[in-house]
Amino acid sequence: MELFMPERVFFEPSSLNYPLGQELYDYFSNKNIEVIKTAPSNVSRLIPGETEREKYPRAKKTLVVAAKKSMKLDVCKPSADFQFSLVTNCPGNCEYCYLQTTQGYKPYLKTYVNLEEIFDSIKVHILKNDNKLTTFEAASSGDPLAIEHITGSLSKTIEFFGSLKNARLRFVTKFNNVGPLLQLKHNSHTRFRISINSRYVIKNFEHNTATFDERIEAASKIASDGYPIGFIVAPIMIYDGWKEEYSELFELLNQKIDTSKSVEPVTFELIQHRFTPIAKDFILKRFPNTKLDLDETKRILKWGKFGRFKYVYPKEHASELKEFFYSLIKDRFPAAVIDYFT
Numbered sequence: 181m182e183l184f185m186p187e188r189v190f191f192e193p194s195s196l197n198y199p200l201g202q203e204l205y206d207y208f209s210n211k212n213i214e215v216i217k218t219a220p221s222n223v224s225r226l227i228p229g230e231t232e233r234e235k236y237p238r239a240k241k242t243l244v245v246a247a248k249k250s251m252k253l254d255v256c257k258p259s260a261d262f263q264f265s266l267v268t269n270c271p272g273n274c275e276y277c278y279l280q281t282t283q284g285y286k287p288y289l290k291t292y293v294n295l296e297e298i299f300d301s302i303k304v305h306i307l308k309n310d311n312k313l314t315t316f317e318a319a320s321s322g323d324p325l326a327i328e329h330i331t332g333s334l335s336k337t338i339e340f341f342g343s344l345k346n347a348r349l350r351f352v353t354k355f356n357n358v359g360p361l362l363q364l365k366h367n368s369h370t371r372f373r374i375s376i377n378s379r380y381v382i383k384n385f386e387h388n389t390a391t392f393d394e395r396i397e398a399a400s401k402i403a404s405d406g407y408p409i410g411f412i413v414a415p416i417m418i419y420d421g422w423k424e425e426y427s428e429l430f431e432l433l434n435q436k437i438d439t440s441k442s443v444e445p446v447t448f449e450l451i452q453h454r455f456t457p458i459a460k461d462f463i464l465k466r467f468p469n470t471k472l473d474l475d476e477t478k479r480i481l482k483w484g485k486f487g488r489f490k491y492v493y494p495k496e497h498a499s500e501l502k503e504f505f506y507s508l509i510k511d512r513f514p515a516a517v518i519d520y521f522t
């Protein structure tokens with residue numbers, strides 16, 4: 181896919197005190213891109229467009245360069261001990277995106293340039309964990325690979341983790357520009373997870389992300405480079421032909437992914453499609469012609485974090501999905517670990 185380039189970039193003033201902030205300022209100033217040196221407190225206000233439908237795609241082409249202020253990392257159970265961000269949000273336009281709920285009002289990208297301070301805070305959190313093996317998730321709030329060709333931050337972070345004895349990094353992506361990550365000194369300390377889905381889901385709902393074939397190719401390169409690898413299959417959807425399409429996906433993964441280069445087993449995380457009332461509201465404004473199944477009468481309610489509830493498939497469908505995917509994985513990747521099905 182074509183590499184992302186924003187159409188406008190805001191700089192928070194403190195970001196220019198860091199070498200990467202200055203580098204990015206020089207980089208964008210030499211391009212035909214709107215550069216705003218002093219980001220206002222409410223960036224959303226300056227994004228062109230009248231309606232949500234007009235503003236959303238423009239927000240996804242807006243980048244804010246900032247210095248991360250709070251160095252206290254949030255807990256990220258069960259997938260990791262802590263989470264941190266190099267980037268929030270991403271240039272993708274996935275109709276069902278989980279960020280419609282958590283970052284619904286701020287769908288623009290933000291990247292943090294004070295990497296050394298972020299790295300120091302990671303070391304502090306390892307110490308707080310009694311120096312035990314500590315895992316960190318870098319993709320809870322966005323996709324860190326999507327702008328790697330501009331910032332280079334993910335590569336530096338992978339090598340930083342490669343140098344730490346008692347820490348592991350994990351992140352997930354729907355992008356395929358993995359070139360800069362090959363041949364880094366990752367030391368098997370980073371688990372690279374690809375978010376993958378059937379052709380139907382990727383084509384209809386995951387706009388401006390890598391295609392089905394591009395993601396499998398990217399996963400194949402990363403596995404061949406010895407990274408521990410994982411797949412997040414999400415959101416799993418039920419539609420006409422879902423079994424055939426998901427079977428094709430696992431058949432291709434089996435053919436193209438060489439799992440012998442990594443010392444760690446392949447992992448799978450399986451997440452059924454769900455939506456919250458807040459997300460549904462944003463989705464219908466931003467994608468009025470969506471083909472997503474958002475019919476509450478066909479779902480059951482499930483309570484989530486922070487008192488939010490979501491609509492998930494009824495139990496009999498969920499059991500059918502679980503059985504089907506467990507059997508596919510057992511057949512195609514018998515040594516794999518299934519982290520969870522939810």
Ligand code: SF4
Pocket residue numbers: 269270271272273274276277278279322323354386389
């Ligand atoms: S790639 Fe991930 S973060 Fe970006 S829009 Fe899609 S689901 Fe959301």
